[in-house]
Amino acid sequence: MENVQDKSKCLGKLERCKNTIQHFKIRVDSYLYEPTTMALFETKFRLKNTIKKLSEANKNLLDYLKSTNDVLPEQHKMVNLHIRETSELEFDFMEYTLKFRKRADARHIV
Numbered sequence: 001m002e003n004v005q006d007k008s009k010c011l012g013k014l015e016r017c018k019n020t021i022q023h024f025k026i027r028v029d030s031y032l033y034e035p036t037t038m039a040l041f042e043t044k045f046r047l048k049n050t051i052k053k054l055s056e057a058n059k060n061l062l063d064y065l066k067s068t069n070d071v072l073p074e075q076h077k078m079v080n081l082h083i084r085e086t087s088e089l090e091f092d093f094m095e096y097t098l099k100f101r102k103r104a105d106a107r108h109i110v
Helices: 007-028 039-066 071-108
Strands: none
Touching: 007 039, 007 071, 039 071
16 A cells, blocks of 8 residues: 555545545445345445445545645554555445346356
């Protein structure tokens, strides 16, 4: 993971995270990914909670960075952690959607 160093770079990374989180929020609520098993319901619930948490954290970080001229090392750590958590959300969401593709492929084989 690259280390984000300056304010404009931090803001750019956070804006990208914000867009990614919004994209997944829309997709997880799509009828295409409606769970049919308890495990998928639990995964969707966990994903929605993670999206909500990351969305709030992203807003707080963006608000802070926009209101200050100095970005402290602690804020760099928080931005980098947020970027990593957003990447993990992306991976988890791709795993979730892959389960639907496998089900759809199985239906086509039968």
